[in-house]
Each structure stands twice: as structure tokens, then as C-alpha cells.
Amino acid sequence: MAVYKVSVVVSGGGNYPGAILNLKQEPKVGDVIKLGAEDFVITEVLQLMPPRGDFHFLHVTCRPKAD
């Protein structure tokens, strides 16, 4: 069971502080992720650290999803 531990930074997101969460599916550019009540579009995905066991460590940059 792969687990993607993801560090999230929002560009152009005002005061959004960033987030850390686990995802069950690998995030891809263009995916929409929900952080609390808000939706964001992923614009970049980087490996933050090498994987260990089932855990993958990624960093993604997002922008707020336009309605």
C-alpha cells in the first residue's frame, strides 16, 4: 500500500500557510486537491526525499482553483 506524504505550498494563495497530508494516490500536475474547505490545482511535483518502504515523500506547488 503506497502512501504519498505530501508537502504543499500554494503560490499566489494569499495567506495560505501550506500543508502536509498523506495521499493514497500519487499526485500529478493538473490534479485538484482539497485542503480543508478549499480546492487547489497542482502545478508542480518534486521528490522531497527518497522513498522509504511504502512511503513516498513529495513536494507539490499548487494554485487556488478558479471557480
Next chain:
Amino acid sequence: MSIKEILKGIEMFDGLTDSDLESVAAVCRPRQFQEGDVVAEQHSPGVEMFIIEDGFVEVVVDNSDDAARKVIVNLGSGQTVGEMSLVDQGPRSATVRAISSPTVVQVVSQADFERLCDENSRIGYVVMRNIAADLSFRLRQRLMSDKRG
């Protein structure tokens, strides 16, 4: 989903056997919060660790010097909060508040955690190693956030 299955998806418990996970699951207590509820208060004694099963929390630091309130990071499912208090037994360094409803956490008390590690040093070693790795991840996340700013 059983607590053991939930724990399998938590980095802090990566590397534990099924038997180890059952021991950890036995000391987990579920607690539910609504948006705005305080999970842990800055400066209060850190006697519990929280595993976020579902929902989101914000980690907020109140700086008495400039009366500024700063949200450091939001944490979602699979993340842990308050584990440093289990290590250094110091007061809470930040306030943790639920920002979604419901936010479900599994709570592990410091007393149960220490007893577990004393009884099974393998659990203690693996969990401490994973806590160190998680701190490293958070430092890197912080650096990436600062780079953005």
C-alpha cells in the same frame, strides 16, 4: 477501517509488525472535533499525541512579543501532532485547532506511549526513528515554504 489499518498508513509506525501495531492500536482513543475546536493549547502540558485520521487542523503560534498570531502549517490525514511532547515532555509549542468538520483524531497518552516503549524497545526504536524522519520532512517543508515567500 480498523485502527490497525489506519496506523499502517502513518509514517510514525512504518516498520512495525502486525503484532506491534496491535499493541499501539490498543492504546489509541478516538476523539472528534468540529471546525474551530482547540485540539491542543500552546503552553499547556503536553501529555497526549494526536494522529489525524480524517480532516484538517491548523498549527498556530501566538507570539507574546508582538501579539501576532501565525498559522505555521495545516496538517491533514496521516499526520501526527504533539509527538515532541512525548519526547521532551515540554509544554505545547503551538495551538492546534480543527479547521474542518468533523476532524477525527486518535489520541495516545504520554503514559501509555512510555509504557509501550518500555515493554517493547523495538517499538520505541522504530517510532523514535520515524519521529526524527518526520521532523526532517517538516524542516524541508518549512524551507520550501520560506523559499516561496
